[in-house]
Amino acid sequence: MLRTLSLLALTALSLGAQSPATTGTIVIAHGGDSTWNAGVRAIAAQAQTGGPVEVSFLMGPGAATTRFQDAVAKLDAKGVSRIVIVPMLVSSHSGHYEQIRYLAGQDVRLDETMEHHLHMAGIERTASRTPLVLTPALDNAHEMARVLADRALALVQGQGDVPANRGLMIVGHGPNSAEDYAAWMGNLRPVADSVKAWTGFRDVRLELVRDDAPVAVRAEGVTRTRELIEMQRLITGRDAIVVPVLVSKGLVSRDKLPRDIAGTPSVYAGEPLLPHSAMARWVERRVREATTTAVTSR
Known part of the structure; x- marks a missing residue:
């Protein structure tokens, strides 16, 4: 009897050692130059999801070598039971989130520009034997x-x-659109409220420059941003602190925003969300929530 129990215990241990982690994760982001991409890779490496993690980029030099379908294939080969797709985007209300919805197999019709971006990098939908679960982007995340x-x-x-x-x-x-602008702001206002409560800044404001919008629309966003900075100077008598809500360090944080606010009474360093350990915790939470939802919905 003892010999039988011992054999059963050894068999169970052996099977447990051979069993792969059940959840694979794809952290998928816009993509940029090597510096931009390095921030995403660093956070993906830090995230403790309980399973293998792959990185995929939608655009830029890294897109063709980190194609979505290849990331799925790698996780399929590892025998995961589900794949959680975590979009490293500020908002779920964007053309890039729609691209990810499309890649995840959802019923989405991409506009010509978004479809062209995927085609240029050779990115396409893929038939996966593993269920794909898409999470929201950052939106109103407390980690942000x-x-x-x-x-x-x-x-x-x-x-x-x-x-x-x-x-x-x-x-x-x-x-670009007014509707999406309202959705972005609706998510980011409680984020700004949390920042104010945690830090004690005298006045906290929020604005979006709508960088890809038509010239006149972007110009109005920049003008509004500059006016708010000037107003904060009047309120406090000191230069405003300016912090970007951008995923990683690239053209917008290094060049465009500094030009947009040049000449205003402000202090700007351009440090984006990455790298920061809280972003790894956010990836972990998204995977945990997606896994819990998948289990409870069975």
């Missing part, structure tokens, strides 16, 4: 608020000042 709070505090402390004396301006990329 934590990163923005830390960026703002580091900047104001670097000025030898305290938040109670300053205004904080949070500036994002933003979408």
Whole structure:
């Protein structure tokens, strides 16, 4: 009897050792130059999801070598029972999120531009033997608020000042359409409220420059941003702290936003959301929530 139990225990241990992690994850992002992409890769490597993690980019030099269908194939080969797709995007209300919905097999009709972007990188839908579960983007994530709070505090402390004396301006990329703009702002306003509560800045404002929108629309977003910074100067008597709500460091954070706010009474360092450990925690939470939903919906 003892010999039989011992054999059963050894068999169970052996099977457990051979069993792969049940959930694979694809962290998928817009993509940019090597510096931009490095931030995404670093966070994906930090995320403790309980299973293998692949990275995929929609655009840029890394897109053709990290194609979505190849990431799926790699996870399929590892025998995972589900694949959770985590979009490393600020908002679920964007053309790039629609691209990811399309790749995940949802009933989406892409516009010509979004379809062309995928085609140019050789990215396409794939038939996976494993269920694909798509999560929301960052949207109103508390982890994003934590990163923005830390960026703002580091900047104001670097000025030898305290938040109670300053205004904080949070500036994002933003979408093109008025409807999507309203959805972005609806998600980001509670994020800004959390940042204010955690940091104690005297005044916290939020605006989107709508970087890909028609010239006149973008110009109005920039004008509005500049006006809010000027208003914060009037309120506090000090230069405003400006923090971008952008995923990684690239053209917008390094070049465009500095030009947009040049000449305003502001202090800007351009540090984006990545890299910050809270973003790895966000990936883990998205996977955990998706896995729980998949289990409870059976």
